[in-house]
Amino acid sequence: MGDNKDDRLIVWFDIDNTLYSASSKISQAMGERIHAYFVSLGFSHEEASELHLRYYTQYGLALRGLTRHHDVDPLDFDRKCDGALPLEEMIKPNPRLRKLFQDIDRTKVRVWALTNAYKLHAERVLRILQLDDLVDGLVYCDYAEPNFSCKPEPEYYVKALEKAGVTDPSKCYFVDDNRGNVQAAMRLGWGHCVHFSEHGLEIVEGGRVKQIDNENLAGPKVIGDDNVQVITDLEQLRHVWPEIFKKEI
Structure with missing residues (x-):
């Protein structure tokens, strides 16, 4: 290209x-998966919500904070978050x-x-x-x-x-x-x-x-x-x- x-x-x-x-609710579904990813790293639900918001605000993308501070594999994150979305059912x-x-x-x-x-x-x-x-x-x-x-x-x-x-x-x-x-x-x-x-x-x-x-x-x-x-x-x-x-x- x-x-x-x-x-x-x-x-x-x-x-x-x-x-x-935004009525497709994809951002909500994505938010739920990102929250679950934070929790899978050992954070409490409250800590997960706080870090999610902090990293999004600071970097423009929660994953940026995860890769910088928690040694997260971004491709693993992508598979479990973006890649797990049932997009075909959500947008036309x-x-x-x-x-x-x-x-x-x-x-x-x-x-x-x-x-x-x-x-x-x-x-x-x-x-x-x-x-x-x-x-x-x-x-x-x-x-x-x-x-x-x-x-x-x-x-x-x-x-x-x-x-x-x-x-x-x-x-x-x-x-x-x-x-x-x-x-x-x-x-x-x-x-x-x-x-x-x-x-x-x-x-x-x-x-x-x-x-x-x-x-x-x-x-x-x-x-x-x-x-x-x-x-x-x-x-x-x-x-x-x-x-x-x-x-x-």
Whole structure:
């Protein structure tokens, strides 16, 4: 995947809780498996909850803390957490989303996925959603790599640009359901960043249930001092980024 000599614009889509709705409860199911993994290491339920939240908050990914502080095999973690999810029962193809991807003008734009998951999980989700043939490249957390990086660490974004052959970050378009990940990309000069947030739905961050609430957003808006644009439906990208879509005849 990918062409290091390609100078088209590039759109980066996060995968989990972005390409499918948080209502699928995948994050909750994942949180339960991660909690069970902490407990299997000998932690009490209270300690497991505390460490899960601390590592997620500190590193952006609970597994980063586990590998740094508890000598955990990340591939074992992946098999028992991401790999154990019954994804085929939880998400289905979305024709509307596929049409959105198809309507991106490929003469001007490349489409890549940018995820904190491992390759196997990312490819599995894209395949189930029937988007795998519309994604040109994938940047993921390489659990086989010692001291791997993840969003929102700057090293992760630098690695993504290198893998995609991007020399000008202002050509990057990026959408993610995690505001911190979007802010990190903006600090590195990524030109067009959007926070995807489904109003009123619950997600799990760091093992804790969190209510998504962006002041009853009805459409794309800029929220907060960081000037992050927020959308509640990926279809709104047609209005936020009209230049990347094919012109209607």
